[in-house]
Amino acid sequence: xxxxxxxxxxxxxxxxxxxxxxxxxxxxxxxxxxxxxxxxxxxxxxxxxxxxxxxxxxxxxxxxxxxxxxxxxxxxxxxxxxxxxxxxxxxxxxxxxxxxxxxxxxxxxxxxxxxxxxxxxxxxxxxxxxxxxxxxxxxxxxxxxxxxxxxxxxxxxxxxxxxxxxxxxxxxxxxxxxxxxxxxxxxxxxxxxxxxxxxxxxxxxxxxxxxxxxxxxxxxxxxxxxxxxxxxxxxxxxxxxxxxxxxxxxxxxxxxxxxxxxxxxxxxxxxxxxxxxxxxxxxxxxxxxxxxxxxxxxxxxxxxxxxxxxxxxxxxxxxxxxxxxxxxxxxxxxxxxxxxxxxxxxxxxxxxxxxxxxxxxxxxxxxxxxxxxxxxxxxxxxxxxxxxxxxxxxxxxxxxxxxxxxxxxxxxxxxxxxxxxxxxxxxxxxxxxxxxxxxxxxxxxxxxxxxxxxxxxxxxxxxxxxxxxxxxxxxxxxxxxxxxxxxxxxxxxxxxxxxxxxxxxxxxxxxxxxxxxxxxxxxxxxxxxxxxxxxxxxxxxxxxxxxxxxxxxxxxxxxxxxxxxxxxxxxxxxxxxxxxxxxxxxxxxxxxxxxxx
Amino acid sequence: xxxxxxxxxxxxxxxxxxxxxxxxxxxxxxxxxxxxxxxxxxxxxxxxxxxxxxxxxxxxxxxxxxxxxxxxxxxxxxxxxxxxxxxxxxxxxxxxxxxxxxxxxxxxxxxxxxxxxxxxxxxxxxxxxxxxxxxxxxxxxxxxxxxxxxxxxxxxxxxxxxxxxxxxxxxxxxxxxxxxxxxxxxxxxxxxxxxxxxxxxxxxxxxxxxxxxxxxxxxxxxxxxxxxxxxxxxxxxxxxxxxxxxxxxxxxxxxxxxxxxxxxxxxxxxxxxxxxxxxxxxxxxxxxxxxxxxxxxxxxxxxxxxx
Numbered sequence: 001x002x003x004x005x006x007x008x009x010x011x012x013x014x015x016x017x018x019x020x021x022x023x024x025x026x027x028x029x030x031x032x033x034x035x036x037x038x039x040x041x042x043x044x045x046x047x048x049x050x051x052x053x054x055x056x057x058x059x060x061x062x063x064x065x066x067x068x069x070x071x072x073x074x075x076x077x078x079x080x081x082x083x084x085x086x087x088x089x090x091x092x093x094x095x096x097x098x099x100x101x102x103x104x105x106x107x108x109x110x111x112x113x114x115x116x117x118x119x120x121x122x123x124x125x126x127x128x129x130x131x132x133x134x135x136x137x138x139x140x141x142x143x144x145x146x147x148x149x150x151x152x153x154x155x156x157x158x159x160x161x162x163x164x165x166x167x168x169x170x171x172x173x174x175x176x177x178x179x180x181x182x183x184x185x186x187x188x189x190x191x192x193x194x195x196x197x198x199x200x201x202x203x204x205x206x207x208x209x210x211x212x213x214x215x216x217x218x219x220x221x222x223x224x225x226x227x228x229x230x231x232x233x234x235x236x237x238x239x240x241x242x243x244x245x246x247x248x249x250x251x252x253x254x255x256x257x258x259x260x261x262x263x264x265x266x267x268x269x270x271x272x273x274x275x276x277x278x279x280x281x282x283x284x285x286x287x288x289x290x291x292x293x294x295x296x297x298x299x300x301x302x303x304x305x306x307x308x309x310x311x312x313x314x315x316x317x318x319x320x321x322x323x324x325x326x327x328x329x330x331x332x333x334x335x336x337x338x339x340x341x342x343x344x345x346x347x348x349x350x351x352x353x354x355x356x357x358x359x360x361x362x363x364x365x366x367x368x369x370x371x372x373x374x375x376x377x378x379x380x381x382x383x384x385x386x387x388x389x390x391x392x393x394x395x396x397x398x399x400x401x402x403x404x405x406x407x408x409x410x411x412x413x414x415x416x417x418x419x420x421x422x423x424x425x426x427x428x429x430x431x432x433x434x435x436x437x438x439x440x441x442x443x444x445x446x447x448x449x450x451x452x453x454x455x456x457x458x459x460x461x462x463x464x465x466x467x468x469x470x471x472x473x474x475x476x477x478x479x480x481x482x483x484x485x486x487x488x489x490x491x492x493x494x495x496x497x498x499x500x501x502x503x504x505x506x507x508x509x510x511x512x513x514x515x516x517x518x519x520x521x522x523x524x525x526x527x528x529x530x531x532x533x534x535x536x537x538x539x540x541x542x543x544x545x546x547x548x549x550x551x552x553x554x555x556x557x558x559x560x561x562x563x564x565x566x567x568x569x570x571x572x573x574x575x576x577x578x579x580x581x582x583x584x585x586x587x588x589x590x591x592x593x594x595x596x597x
Numbered sequence: 598x599x600x601x602x603x604x605x606x607x608x609x610x611x612x613x614x615x616x617x618x619x620x621x622x623x624x625x626x627x628x629x630x631x632x633x634x635x636x637x638x639x640x641x642x643x644x645x646x647x648x649x650x651x652x653x654x655x656x657x658x659x660x661x662x663x664x665x666x667x668x669x670x671x672x673x674x675x676x677x678x679x680x681x682x683x684x685x686x687x688x689x690x691x692x693x694x695x696x697x698x699x700x701x702x703x704x705x706x707x708x709x710x711x712x713x714x715x716x717x718x719x720x721x722x723x724x725x726x727x728x729x730x731x732x733x734x735x736x737x738x739x740x741x742x743x744x745x746x747x748x749x750x751x752x753x754x755x756x757x758x759x760x761x762x763x764x765x766x767x768x769x770x771x772x773x774x775x776x777x778x779x780x781x782x783x784x785x786x787x788x789x790x791x792x793x794x795x796x797x798x799x800x801x802x803x804x805x806x807x808x809x810x811x812x813x814x815x816x817x818x819x820x821x822x823x824x825x826x827x828x829x830x831x832x833x834x835x836x837x838x839x840x841x842x843x844x845x846x847x848x849x850x851x852x853x854x855x856x857x858x859x860x861x862x863x864x865x866x867x868x869x870x871x872x873x874x875x876x877x878x879x880x881x882x883x884x885x886x887x888x889x890x891x892x893x894x895x896x897x898x899x900x901x902x903x904x
Contacts, residue, residue, distance in 0.1 A: 088680070098638075174648045175644060176638075191643065244676075248682060264691075264854060265688065266855075267765060294849070295852065298763045301754065302763055302764065307763075307764065459635065496641070
């Protein structure tokens with residue numbers, strides 16, 4: 001497979017963001033100084049414990065009734081909201097954007113047909129004020145809001161949407177997320193260059209305010225796909241004029257709640273309220289500043305000093321999570337991502353299903369999540385995370401050393417005798433190493449097998465992973481949209497994200513059947529069976545469920561925990577009277593649930 | 598040999614050196630596993646092919662090398678693979694002033710503080726002042742900046758709330774990174790100055806100066822310092838190149854948008870064009886500064902001749 005063919009399903013997993021959670025480094029530009037982090041961490045933990053004791057310096061405000069706050073709580077000057085964007089985005093051209101920071105910027109600047117509800121992520125009317133579904137779920141007709149404009153005053157038309165979506169599909173655009181539009185009639189063939197005429201693609205703009213999308217077959221989660229940043233509209237005339245430099249401040253034209261006023265690479269983005277946005281009346285922020293910060297300790301320091309008001313999930317060192325639980329700033333919740341070990345089934349002994357089962361049942365997930373990671377993650381024995389509307393996970397893999405030993409004996413290695421030495425591939429990160437060492441010890445203890453740890457730098461790690469020249473490799477996936485398909489479709493034979501060499505025709509058939517099933521409950525039941533099969537036969541050793549862990553200053557309103565860690569910032573505001581209001585209810589330390597402020 | 602001929606000869610030597618560096622870097626970065634268009638999330642084959650075509654990576658390596666050399670001569674390294682809206686040249690020329698400013702202040706501080714400390718230590722050799730100065734210098738050399746930086750942030754930003762903990766905005770944001778970066782240089786320059794001065798102070802011409810009745814301060818400042826500082830001068834050339842090309846550690850701790858962060862990240866990202874651009878730029882900068890230092894040498898020490 002290599003990283004060869006495109007997936008037939010509109011499903012790709014956004015993985016790298018998850019890596020960042022563990023690598024403690026914002027995506028991509030991940031500089032990690034191996035010696036710097038532990039030291040700085042120790043210093044900062046000392047600080048978090050010492051310098052922030054209640055009552056000191058009047059900086060941490062405590063009251064009998066309200067929660068404690070971490071560091072400075074002085075209000076930002078005016079209606080400005082300042083936050084960390086993580087690493088420098090590669091590009092924030094919506095059609096080309098890849099990573100989480102890219103998407104965050106694109107979502108601030110552009111608005112799609114629908115927009116996400118800030119709490120549930122359900123589609124709300126955006127540039128389209130209503131839409132209809134017809135032709136047995138295969139045709140969506142979107143009606144654009146009258147009078148909507150680009151930031152340069154041109155009207156936003158259905159033709160803009162059609163052009164933008166076709167641009168994503170054009171082979172010469174080389175959009176990495178073009179598969180999000182694959183459900184559209186002929187989209188995939190057009191993207192591959194097999195269909196040359198864009199009129200054969202199922203996208204129509206019969207008039208300026210009507211955008212019609214024809215799907216090859218019904219896709220229950222299509223509106224979630226349309227919400228993804230790849231499907232945001234872009235201004236044709238500036239792209240045709242400036243090429244790939246159209247996104248620079250000064251030339252960029254947007255249709256969202258904000259415009260880009262300043263950008264300096266590796267420093268910051270500044271956004272100003274877009275007065276031409278249709279809902280400008282409900283945008284209360286005048287300005288936003290997104291700092292590109294690739295060092296997590298630095299981000300944490302800036303948050304404490306009150307230079308940034310929001311530290312999104314994964315942008316401060318996970319070692320500090322236990323110390324932050326007592327503060328009102330800390331907000332956490334489930335996040336649609338799973339950390340797991342992938343097994344390359346291309347060679348013995350890993351091609352033996354009993355070996356895979358033995359390895360799987362000999363992992364004590366509870367010890368890793370609750371002891372090693374101090375409860376900052378949830379032990380998880382499934383591939384699909386929790387919380388997909390209507391989906392019930394099959395029983396997850398349990399820690400059962402006795403059964404694990406039986407499995408290994410069935411595989412022909414009783415007590416681990418004659419088992420060749422295998423290795424765990426990780427990319428460089430303190431946390432990955434700690435987890436790998438814990439699992440190495442578990443496999444040694446429970447199964448009596450020798451395991452080495454193979455550490456590679458990110459680029460080499462990806463190469464090894466893709467070429468399948470590994471035994472066991474650390475991986476993680478984050479869901480792109482609220483449907484189990486975003487996880488399960490990866491393990492279809494030959495999918496570019498499979499990366500294990502595993503192939504099972506029964507599994508492929510289930511995923512195919514589910515895609516054709518019109519009844520939502522039956523469809524999810526098929527997917528549940530598929531997950532059960534994958535867990536019992538497949539190349540996956542699930543370890544833990546991701547959580548979001550963010551820090552929000554007490555005066556910031558309108559940021560909520562969401563399952564995909566997506567945060568529409570349009571309705572965020574600064575509460576200048578926050579101290580006069582009743583203190584928001586703090587999350588109980590370590591307790592479940594989320595802050596909703 | 599005239600100064601002009603000397604410069605011309607050195608510049609002629611720089612060119613083949615740069616060529617060797619360019620060639621080595623080119624083949625090393627291409628030999629590193631993985632490539633610029635690799636991600637944990639699979640890139641569709643069609644998109645990947647298109648990207649490879651766009652950047653000419655589908656061509657044979659030798660042809661890519663030829664094209665790279667031809668463009669490099671014109672200082673054109675093409676667009677960054679990672680940040681496609683930007684040219685490598687733009688990135689370098691945007692980040693260089695930041696690193697140069699940070700490095701410039703740090704070096705200035707290092708010289709202004711390090712040289713007097715070294716002179717005092719040499720003049721009062723084996724006194725308490727000498728021990729104190731050299732003890733401090735030893736500490737300064739020994740404490741790495743990835744320890745010093747966070748400690749300064751902890752004390753001055755997060756406990757006393759006097760200075761911003763990071764970011765490159767406004768004059769007060771310069772203080773901590775400059776202090777962090779300069780400490781090791783202060784210490785090293787102090788030690789070099791002391792050593793140089795001690796040697797010079799024993800020389801005959803210093804005795805002559807004293808014998809003809811000059812005051813000790815004049816002897817030290819006018820006669821001894823001029824030669825005693827030579828080790829510092831030869832150190833400052835490469836040090837300036839290094840310090841101005843950005844310190845990855847200090848730039849990361851303080852989130853300074855300088856060159857150091859780009860260089861390391863570009864290598865991790867396999868951003869071939871950015872790596873090559875930065876490496877060649879750094880090499881030229883280093884050799885250029887060394888040339889300047891050699892010229893300065895002849896002005897300070899009449900015994901040194903251009904060769």
